Amino acid sequence: MPNAYISGTGFYVPPRVVTNDMLREEYGIDTTHEWIVERTGIEERRFAAEGVGTGELAEHAARQAIEAAGLEPKDIGMIVLATLSPDFAFPGSGVLLGQRLGLCEGDGATFVPALDVRNQCSGFLYSLGTAASLVQSGAMKHVLVVGSETHSAALDLTSRGRTVSCLFGDGAGAVIVSATDEDRGVRKWHLGADGRYAEALCQKVWDMRQRPFIPQDEQGRGIVDPSLMWANMEGRKVFKNAVQRMAESLMRVFSSENLTVNDVDLFVFHQANLRINQYLAKEVLGIPEDKLVNNIMRYGNTTAATIPILLAEAERSGRLKRGMKVATAAFGSGFTWGAAIIDW
Ligand code: UT7
Numbered sequence: 348m349p350n351a352y353i354s355g356t357g358f359y360v361p362p363r364v365v366t367n368d369m370l371r372e373e374y375g376i377d378t379t380h381e382w383i384v385e386r387t388g389i390e391e392r393r394f395a396a397e398g399v400g401t402g403e404l405a406e407h408a409a410r411q412a413i414e415a416a417g418l419e420p421k422d423i424g425m426i427v428l429a430t431l432s433p434d435f436a437f438p439g440s441g442v443l444l445g446q447r448l449g450l451c452e453g454d455g456a457t458f459v460p461a462l463d464v465r466n467q468c469s470g471f472l473y474s475l476g477t478a479a480s481l482v483q484s485g486a487m488k489h490v491l492v493v494g495s496e497t498h499s500a501a502l503d504l505t506s507r508g509r510t511v512s513c514l515f516g517d518g519a520g521a522v523i524v525s526a527t528d529e530d531r532g533v534r535k536w537h538l539g540a541d542g543r544y545a546e547a548l549c550q551k552v553w554d555m556r557q558r559p560f561i562p563q564d565e566q567g568r569g570i571v572d573p574s575l576m577w578a579n580m581e582g583r584k585v586f587k588n589a590v591q592r593m594a595e596s597l598m599r600v601f602s603s604e605n606l607t608v609n610d611v612d613l614f615v616f617h618q619a620n621l622r623i624n625q626y627l628a629k630e631v632l633g634i635p636e637d638k639l640v641n642n643i644m645r646y647g648n649t650t651a652a653t654i655p656i657l658l659a660e661a662e663r664s665g666r667l668k669r670g671m672k673v674a675t676a677a678f679g680s681g682f683t684w685g686a687a688i689i690d691w
């Protein structure tokens with residue numbers, strides 16, 4: 348059975364920086380830089396320009412990862428794209444990415460399968476587990492895994508939405524999961540879900556259980572109530588469960604690999620809130636600060652993209668090197684969560 352290792356990483360964030368002060372000054376949100384930094388650690392985030400969506404952000408990150416792996420788009424056997432902010436309700440953004448990479452026309456047309464993963468902040472780990480299994484089974488040689496989000500289009504950028512809208516930013520991260528006979532790669536992953544909390548963090552936009560799924564006015568135009576249009580979050584419930592579930596998931600992968608936290612060189616956690624990660628690291632796992640990478644200060648929460656962006660940045664800065672043991676964990680809407688151990 349081949350091992351499944353990460354042969355290339357890439358990331359992309361749109362150029363427009365939106366600072367906490369800009370949320371107040373440009374959008375008129377009743378908030379302060381101090382409140383946001385104290386509660387979340389976030390200082391700024393990126394917002395994509397009008398007309399730019401998740402497929403486009405994903406393309407930039409994917410091309411970088413493909414090049415870093417020494418491959419060309421036509422070498423990719425499958426696309427797995429994790430997002431909660433696809434360009435359209437359907438089809439998913441994976442097919443748009445395939446088209447953007449030139450896989451649907453001309454000499455490079457391979458028409459490879461494209462799978463969208465809908466597991467929010469855990470989407471990258473769900474995708475990584477899926478890709479690693481496909482590679483280890485021998486079904487695929489190279490799988491492109493992307494986390495890509497365009498949150499800025501769907502944030503209530505008014506004081507009403509301030510608790511949620513100050514948290515999120517746009518961006519994309521990508522990895523190539525490739526087959527190898529070398530003794531390295533994704534060692535173990537664990538995933539979990541608890542649908543009892545589906546509505547503790549959700550954005551319904553529409554409700555297919557209703558007839559019609561969006562209420563209509565007399566002219567037949569859809570009317571979306573703000574409570575459906577924007578994300579709803581029970582922040583404290585999410586915070587508490589995030590710490591507990593990420594810790595449990597990490598312990599499961601550690602124990603099945605006979606590892607302790609001391610064996611790990613780098614911890615790469617989902618970036619929902621710097622305080623969640625600091626609490627998990629210091630109070631629960633007892634990890635020294637220098638084994639942890641965070642970038643939420645600069646990008647906010649980019650949901651499915653946080654972990655692959657961190658991996659790509661850490662690799663480029665020299666923080667993440669060949670031979671290192673990496674532990675990664677995520678938690679988010681669903682609730683869903685997961686953890687993985689990767690020998691880099
Ligand atoms: O990856 C997705 C998963 N998401 C998460 O992991 C998020 C987890 N939760 C959290 O990170 C925290 O719950 C938040 C950072 C979202 C909120 O922090 P909190 O300490 O739970 O604040 P809160 O919602 O209880 O609000 C406390 C106060 C309220 O005012 P009152 O009622 O005490 O007067 C809010 O209205 O802070 C107010 N508030 C704000 N003030 C200034 C809420 N948002 C803001 C804001 N600026 N942006």
